[in-house]
Amino acid sequence: MTKTWDKVFPKSDRVDHAKVTFANRYGITLVGDLYLPKDRGGVRLPALVVVGPFGAVKEQSSGLYAQTMAERGFATLAFDASFTGESGGSPRNLASPDINTEDVSAAVDYLGLHEAVDRERIGVIGICGFGGMALNAVAVDKRVKAVVASTMYDMSRVMSKGYNDSVTSAQRTQTLEQLSWQRWDDARNGKPAYNPPHNELKGGEAQFLLDYHDYYKTPRGFHPRAVNSTGSWTRTTALSFMNMPLLTYIKEIAPRPVLLIHGEKAHSRYFSETAYAAAAEPKELMIIPGAVHTDLYDRMDKIPFDRITDFFRENLIAA
Template identity: 55%
Template structure:
């Protein structure tokens, strides 16, 4: 991955904007993993330095999907933006592939801030981040630790440690948790013995009729022309099954009450995941915090449906706070 040549041909699931310039770039995190990102710059830049935004998510997605759309739209409004592939994902480096770690993923966001802080066209005092879905929780986790992040937006946020450890709506019992850990640790033994990384299987190609509506919504995004991408874990075989062990055991948002800089949280009224944002928002302290609930929007509407994504609000938030 690290030595591969980057192809700048347009390979996104959304149309290319004529208002921005685009190219792929590389940077590395503190674990030595090289990350690949799409860099978006507004055309005809007059200022010597601009405010900048790093974007990532949803969890298991790639930069050619939702995060790239957000990055491009924000760049159209005078910001330099990057949408990056996390470690072990897409065009970024790291092995084994298709795995995850909330610690390393938080570091990935910090590495994106490292890059923007040293990029000559960026004002290093004006850097924000956007986290979508599971990366919303990681964005808050990053804002907890990285004081260089001056403003944070989360969209349709998941707390991945909470949902993995406790199930949806905290429905998993202690006994259920133990059985899951037994199953996953057995899989670890098999993977080690066979030198393999077993994937969790991902989403079905077609959702069963009796499936929960949110699963149907995921399938409608990741498995159709709307959002399918060949490098996306969510569009294909999913992620490493044993990744769930670290997610269960590494809770995030422990110190989110210490975030001093502005936070805007956005969620759909009809989203099954709304409780994640509501609960995370309650823990935030300070006056410059806002939870914006979008009427009638479900979870995946905020991936790419510009009828529901409040881009004007997001742009104004960053203009006012960077």
């Protein structure tokens, strides 16, 4: 683990920060950043697990959310998902709908055993692709009292159906055939093959791809350990997402509340709108005027931290 502050955002003088480790149910060691408000006194605090975006690390957006919410009185834990960043797991740069959902609950395990935390008041914030994972985790993990998904991606939906569900049955079959044969190549080579590097520009890209580049490949958000900044996922990462829809049981989050936040101009807005329609009450969909997908990664004038704070203060109520 790094010893120095290497986040893409400034360190706050209003919180205490510490590197921590904890294990998930599969025995993978996860590395996180724990943020505690300095003026906490001896009171046990409401706590938040924060994770995402998909392909990012805790030094980026999730850390910014976590530190900001710690300034507002919460104990917060931002962490690297299995196989990424400083967390364990091999091979590297692999994602799994099951293991990454488990990562969220493992973070709840950690917070619930921490002396500064009131385990009856734990919430979750998932950003981008981990917004979908967070919703999936909270549906099954009844210890969590409330969940926020910000600029949410449903990774199983986009991997299996493409953007705006545009992939045909024939195209899906072709992709599965390619991925299936790739398994033999990986087995023969004794290691996985990787996709081309993410967020490289060749010209003519859609605006949302330019937005990703602007965050992950420039000083605004670049971090050397982030998959989206310097690497790529294994070619077969999509396999486990293809027939494992993450949001099948979103209704089972109820009666615990859900807050979905998305940008008005985000290419991904339909993911939150669909999730909102499928979720049961109590639920809220908050659309941020003029915002694109990546604005909710780090734009402090766009991320509605006041509403997020009120939402958790209202709903993280001890039993």
